[in-house]
Amino acid sequence: MHKQRYWGYVFTFPFIINVLVFLLFPIVFSAYISFTKYDLFNAPKWIGLTNWINILNKREFWLSMRNVSMFALIFVPLQTSFAFLVAFMLNQAALKAKSLFRLFYFLPVITPWLAAGVVWSWMFNYQYGVLNWFLGLVGIDPVNWLYSRSWVVVIASIALVNVWKGLGQSMVILLAGMQNVPHEVLESAQIDGASSRQLLTHIVFPIVTPMVYLVMILSTISAFQTFDVFLGLFGGITTGISEQSMVPNIMIYRDAFLLFKLGPASATAWLLFFVILAITLFQQYFEKRWVHYD
């Protein structure tokens, strides 16, 4: 850390402007709205805590929180670990066709949700889907993935698709971090007789922890804010999404833009924010324990 204070301000100036104009104002505005009845047309009418109380009493809200929490619980560890494994494998010096593989694993990130949603919802289809066809081959009963009576199955299926979609992105970030590991260090360790596993845990992992941390935090936040994957798989808010597959961000969108109830929408958005904040702080607390900075 260097003490030339004012340079710090100079360098971070663009972000400070960003914060003031595009963050502070909208946040204050939306906070205000959450205490009003506002339909975007007539002037906001102050109603105090009514929106907040209503939301906290709504079963749909708690269901959406439950759904999104399970979603994050399944999604974040899976994506982080898969991305790490794939990045590690693709970082091997002696692997052939690296670029090709990297491209393949990145394709889902590039595939528009339009296409991905159609294909995956089709693969999950109870009668005609390819997944149930596989299960049939192995003698397992077909699963009603997206419409199962068990909400856990539904959420897990969606989380899987989300892992598929985002794997490439996390992988790319981790790869960039792994480039930091000098090859000579790896090679000399191998010459000294270290096994692959030891290489992984004692050399690669510590150096890459900042990036792993980044991936974890970003995945968690994006998991709680999930929107596109639900919309893509179920086809639309007006027809597709049931209570069992509702998540907060979709509720917010529906309340704000389909029903013009900006008060409740803002309140829900704030509640979601508090939850994400709490979890991120929780993760930050543990940061010092396992993340190594050089």
Next chain:
Amino acid sequence: MTRTTPLYVKIILYVLLIAGSIVMMFPFVWMVSTSFKTVGAIAQMPPQIIPRPIDLSNYETVWNKVNFARFTLNSFLIVGADMVGALLSCALVAFGLAMFDFKGRKLLFGVMLATLMVPGQVTMIPTYFIWKTFRALDTYFPLIVPSFLAGPFGIFLIHQYIKALPKELYESATIDGCSPPGIFFRVYLPLCKPALAALAVFTFMGAWNNTLGPLIYLQTRSRYTLPLGLLFLKSENPNQALLMAGAVIITVPVVVVYLLAQKQFIQGIASTGLKG
């Protein structure tokens, strides 16, 4: 894995990677394959990977009917500007946060994280008000200016990368008589290439596929971007093949950009980072 890794481990590795690749690729392949299908072949079960016959007319229809040529130009313009803005501003801010201790640094860092947590729906309407006040509606300003103001994702990405670089780097540069801007431009910026390349790709993809922004800010048809064009196409209920053709057109530039940026990853960085 090295030359000395046993063969069976190598085989398992390849098998796993290939199996994974197939899963990763499948929807993309389906998308491309459907775009070449004739209407009757679309819903055939089991799905044909290589359509017989191969129908190119969908692409022609989409390129002309929905004016994709113009939209492509617009998209490139906006996205190019976004990329320049993002790389520059995020690197600057990340450097400032990582290298300097100033009052409010922790606060700023926390704010940065907090920014990521705010759902987009919340800021959308107030932001619209802001641009309306600046009379910037139906222009490209709302879509470009924010990139020059350093988004949190980019800052975080580059910040973590800089933090992983050896501390001695800064010292030795100072000893050489460099001022902070000099150190930034001459030493750190080049070293961050892998992270910058990653950020470039993400910025490109985010900006390229951005639909909501153009939707609410652009009125004139000739100013539309590609994703908006695809949305229009979808609302006209075309057959899936036509829709997929549009989707493929939108996807191609992203693949190209990715392939180009990939070389940066492979180059890697100087082995120890300590030069001279």
Next chain:
Amino acid sequence: MLKKRQSFLVLSLVVLLVATFGMVASAQRQVTLKIGLPGSYDVTSKDIIDQFIAEHPHINVEIQEAPWGDFTSKIATQIAGNTMPDVWFQENAVILGYGERGVAQDLAAYIERDLDTDEYIDGLFSARTPDGKVWGVPHGINPVALAYNKTVFEEAGVPFPTDDWTYADLIEAAKQLTVVEGEEPVRFGFIGAYAITNGWFPWIKQAGGSALDETKTKSMFDDPRTIAGLKQLRQGIEEGYFTNVDFVRAHGGDLEVFASGKAAMHFMQYSLQVNMQNNYPDVDWDVVKMPKAVNGERYVPMVANSWLISSRASQASKDAAWEFLKFYLGNDAQNIVAASGSTLPVKLSAYEVIEASGTKPLNKAAYTDGIAEGGVTLDENATWNEWRLLVQQQVNESVVHGKITVEEAAAEIHKKVQEVLDEN
């Protein structure tokens, strides 16, 4: 003295001239009219708008468009930022909601002044509230009729549907027309559609039930007749003589299934005839009116899209907007609407165009006479957009996917819908 009078005369003359010019000029002063179009600037709208522009040179028309589904979010932000167009159209129920919030201009006075209501069908007042305010005028009316695939009927030796059919006849025929090979049906009698317009709403009505009561303030989902109607739809899907959602998706959608003969009958909306003509011109099909309900009445669900004028537009723009709507409801434009086949016009004279049409389906009277006889809206009120989402959710769970029973779903619906109705 003379000079003073002379100069006074000259002055008055000048003032008079200027005033006259001023009046003439303002009568011809350019007004800008912003028209919002969900969906693209399609052929029908284009012809009408082009003609309007030609006949009204002093009105400067600007088109704003957005894809249908996203028009809603776009218009929401526009309303928020006060940059909405002067006139646009959306679903009628949404217009009713706008009226409630003060977004739409009351058109009752304009209509009274400029239109002869005898020249129009009752549907002209789709957007009228019980207390006489008219929040919009129809862009078009889109009713439903029973479409049948003649080839399939002939093959199966089942007589064609007639206007005298009841729903019981429909179910009976569907059973006869279903063909099963091995475990799975390869042909279904009827497409088990589950959306509001051609799915759960008509099935509820025909059983004697309803979604809301006449005052539109009470949910009728606890009425056993409503539940019975839903159960009939579910039963058809479960027992396999109505299509299920997976089958339809696998075979290319409702129209594809109907056209290829995999389903013999379908509650088809009027606008879909254009798709049928474009994509399946060789299919031999026709329509009859929606079957009769248990009490002998006929219920023909119709969806209207309605134009509204923004209440916040300037007076000049509002007047220009009304000029446009008046033009839209005039002979020329209504004939264009009729000829397009994508929606039904509201002016009676335009119906001659429809009757003279030689395209399939030939029996278009099933639609036009149908709505004259029993046209019903979907129990629309200001909160329609909200409660119908809740109903659809539960219908999906019970009727489509069978995750819960119809009774359970109906109980949930009743509770939730009543909440929404009570809140407002």
